[in-house]
Amino acid sequence: MTITPASVVSARNLGLTFETNDGPVNALTGVNLDVNKGDFVSFIGPSGCGKTTFLRVIADLEKPTSGTITVNGTTPEDARKNRSYGYVFQAAALYPWRTIEKNIALPLEIMGYGAADQKARIERTLDLVNLTGFGKKFPWQLSGGMQQRASIARALAFDADLLLMDEPFGALDEIVRDHLNEQLLKLWDRTNKTICFVTHSIPEAVYLSTKIVVMSPRPGRVTDVIESTLPKERPLDIRETPEFLEIASRVREGLRAGHSYDE
Amino acid sequence: MTITPASVVSARNLGLTFETNDGPVNALTGVNLDVNKGDFVSFIGPSGCGKTTFLRVIADLEKPTSGTITVNGTTPEDARKNRSYGYVFQAAALYPWRTIEKNIALPLEIMGYGAADQKARIERTLDLVNLTGFGKKFPWQLSGGMQQRASIARALAFDADLLLMDEPFGALDEIVRDHLNEQLLKLWDRTNKTICFVTHSIPEAVYLSTKIVVMSPRPGRVTDVIESTLPKERPLDIRETPEFLEIASRVREGLRAGHSYDE
Amino acid sequence: ADKVVLQLKWVTQAQFAGYYVAKDKGFYEEEGLDVEIKPGGPDIAPPQVIAGGGADVVVDWMPSALATREKGVPLVNIAQPFKSSGMMLTCLKESGVATPADFKGKTLGVWFFGNEYPFLSWMSQLGLKTDGGPDGVTVLKQGFNVDPLIQKQAACISTMTYNEYWQVIDAGIKPEDLVTFKYEDQGVATLEDGLYVLEDKLKDPAFKEKMVKFVRASMKGWKYAEANQDEAADIVLENDATGAQTEAHQKRMMGEIAKLTAGSNGALDEADYKRTVASLMKGGSDPVITKEPEGAFTHEITDAALK
């Protein structure tokens, strides 16, 4: 067996093709990747290169059309049934008929948390994303960024070892983003979760990750995997160090290479 | 009269309060702002500070509850009826029953452009946002970033003198974003449009704008208006100049000040 | 008390006065019977009800009963309170109908639902086709009222002496503006309201006994109704749950009904039966019954009841 025991996600030669009204679309081809327990992996790449698709495959929301993938050593399906991951979608996907509080309570209700526990968790996560006081509002009464934060709170409310986050901080300003970045790192450090994180921001990817996966489109594939040499302890000003900048420029190179196919 | 003839947007002591199930929310208070013809104004501020709301007031999608606002010297309603602006929403808001092409054609059909003209414009704007070849797909067949680009294309397809853009590049990676920033600047330069642009990225705001409006929340208000001293001609590497960095740090200061009320 | 369920052919009205009177006056009770009277309606087929076990005895017209018998539900006539037929064709004089010979090319309103047989056999006697061709008549399926005549959608419509005819009169048309053809007079009359039960149930002596009592009490009711027409009409009104019947109309109907029941003591007249069967077997291209029915009536019950 090539799967190391600590391997959380392991993709071998993974491919996925969508059939559409005007021909097939190769969303992923020949993806090989290992994510180990405790890793913080960022996915970065041009729009449409298959990042979301890859996360959806891990989450058992799409079935690959070729290759194999295991999650926690089992099939994605079993992993999903074990409720082993939390997923933050690219769009907030809040249920419009539930208040913010109730939206966060949704997974808790489903997974059978007690009422008091639910309340505590809702409060804690609302606070974590700076939405205290907005729990009673309906989604359409919140700004775009607030909705996205609510959806992050929803994914953090229950204990999953694996977090799949699809551009969670895309609609947030720098300050909130920095704040949430720090919080996320702390959470990751404290709970030893494994995190797969899609972002478009190179500094964010470098700041957060232990491993950066650079992807490129048409067909979507992995062009580079960069292991971060930064220490686990990362104050915000680590972003000014040469080490940081060097990794960032390597990522930028990779990205540019991917883009060149296109423009 | 205090309104200069070239004033496109002029807000005086503008306020807007939403009534919600648990009490009123002050989304905007005492906003004074002038946007002149040919300005490129960026709005920046923490999530929930009222940027979207302000844009919606300009667009006559919300009615202010106090103060006055004129657009092109008239009421927002008349301005809307004159079709004097294009709006890019924070979410893509594509119609699911139309292909991308058809979605872009929507405003053109409504405003009565000829068939050949429509075709040419669709092609041009699809190319502008790098979506050539995706015209025949339906929205749900595109990635998040691609959808947002389609919605930008839709707003650019027709000739409005005023562009209102609510975080148009939020879901895009740095490279595409740089590309679109350049394109937008070119377009602005060539057509002498007035642009109101919401963003969360300080460098983006500084790179694009002639004027940066910093806002702060609860209640939403304008805390700082920074006139850019950068030349009109802006190559991408202007972002490394000290002048650029100085403006950026002033914006960051303003932002931080706004945030401090809160955390 | 023994329970008997009676299914009527139509809604509560003086047409069924005898049964209501028998119930109301306690004639059934005297015989030790507990009778439930179920009113009918536009799409209640009494034979279906009895075949489905919903009734012990039904009021039906003989054509329909004989047709049912041929279809495998062996109905047997046990009593015939109505001696003569009340059916007729009522025509507007102004439409130019004076004799049956004038029917050709006219539109005639007919009731269906099993009531069309006498009409069809009459037409075949007259040699008139009913398919709407130029040398036949056009037939309309008439609803439950006389509108087609009043609105001149038809030259003639089916009426009963005791009911629809008077509605035409009530609508303001004078009797002298009308021409009527009684089926009785045209020699095509068929037997109307008779009492029918299932053949195999008659094999049970207890049931037979019950029917004897029932027929006896019912006939008592009929005779009482004939003698006390106003009271009978009131009893009917009392039992009408729709609250839609009017007193005047029911009293008049009772008067006409009495004329039809007058000649009968309840026993079926074999000559009438034969005439009915003959008329039905002739029914043109589409005869109602194809073979001579056997055992379609019995005198056993009336014989015992009228002793």
Add this chain to the structure above:
Amino acid sequence: MNSGLIVGSIAFWLIAWAINEWLVRRKFKNRSAVRAARLAVPLLFGITILVLWEGLVRGLNVPSVLLPPPSMIWTRLINSLPTLWADFQQTFLKAVITGYALGCGLGFLVAIAIDRSPFLQKGLLPLGNFVSALPVIGVAPIMVMWFGFDWQSKVAVVVIMTFFPMLVNTVSGLAATSSMERDLMRTYAASWFQTLLKLRLPAAWPFIFNALKINSTLALIGAIVAEFFGTPIVGMGFRISTEVGRMNVDMVWAEIAVAAVAGSAFYGLVALVERAVTFWHPSVRGGQA
């Protein structure tokens, strides 16, 4: 009573159900097999019902004037095709189709008018509710009085029956857009008509098709029932009501079978058009459990 027949037909039913379960769970490789399985399932289900029916009717000795077995109905059907065809023409081709088109069209237009004018919305909608339940039984005689015996009066009845479902569904459908989608139209200063055409109607289609589907069967019921209240001597409702009186229940069921086939085909056609028009709606696009 014949218990062998009863047990046999029930056993057949159970087996057929099991086969169906197996068929829908199985994944077929090639497309024609998939299509065949799709057809086989409802067909098998139908055959099962018929077998069960035949078995129970014969096994329990149900008199044929109450419920004839399918075999008898079939024989009758085959032997009376010309009559059935004439009835079908009269009732379905003339009354149902015309009434359906007029009723749905009217409901739709009134819904649009209501949408157009707030005044009408407040004034007409409550009155629309008022006609919602004008019972056929009450209306049919009146229509016969007004429009005569022939199919025109049936059309009027069908119009009344189909009007309300269309009205209600269209009104709901026109309200079924999200506020952002509406805002977009506002920013274009689109006229009411443009908004209707390009946003609200497309969004309303799923609702409108619901009404079209419900009405496709309702129209048939309406026309048939209306014929109980006076008709020329042709038509499915006429035939049903007379043959019941004549105790030709097999003929009644033959008409019912024709009605069922015609109605299902009509419904199927509407459903096909619906798939084509609302391809984008999640209920069509996928989203099975």
Add this chain to the structure above:
Amino acid sequence: MEKQSFFRDRIMPVGTILLGLLVIWYIATVFLNAPFERDTAARAGTPISFSEILPKTMFQERPVLPAPHQVVAEIWDTTVNKPITSKRSLVYHAWITLSATLLGFGIGTVLGILLAVGIVHNRAMDRSLMPWVIASQTIPILAIAPMIIVVLNAVGIAGLLPKALISTYLSFFPIVVGMVKGLRSPEQIQLDLMHTYYASPSQTFWKLRWPASMPYLFTSLKVAIAISLVGAIVGELPTGAISGLGARLLAGSYYGQTVQIWSALFMAAALAATLVIIVGFAHTAVLRRMGVKP
């Protein structure tokens, strides 16, 4: 302010339209009833002028179209002037019909929802049941109602239930059609969310499909309750047309009492309108609780 706007927003529009209809109605009354008067006059041999016809058309005993005031008088007479327990009271009959309607509607709603749930969740049911549910609706109910009633009677079910079952038969269908659509209306991303939680089908149902189907449900309910009433009225015929609005209609039709038909019709329509409006209120209330943007 509230009261004023109630007048302006409710009474005025309805009133205006009503007035318009009333005028049309009166005109129609004259035209539809005039021929009869002319005929009577012609038969009597006395020529008659239009001004003589006009008042007569308003007070015919068996008009083709009764004048509004005749209908109103009849309704008034049969509702207010009769004790409601009387068989001549329209209220009494309306109540009989209403009880069957509500029972039938209740059963129909539950049945319709259950079928829709089955169809949405079980592919075998979707494929095999739906075509037959549709076919069932094409069976003219009036044709088989007597048989149903006979059979039910035979197994000892009588009274309210058989009538209610006919209501059910008609009303479950709009619910099935609407709910199948409604339960399938959640967006893919909303379903995906449930999928990631490995929510059980019942959880997905109650927390996602059910709330998402509300607009469809209420629209269907409005149609269904109206059809239920039609069903209950139809169902009154084969049960012997003893009582209820159906029986009134039939008796009115049988004896050519147009005024009676029209007043029963109006009662039925008013009943339906009330029921639909109640469902409408429930709809609004539920939407408000679900926080829909006004």
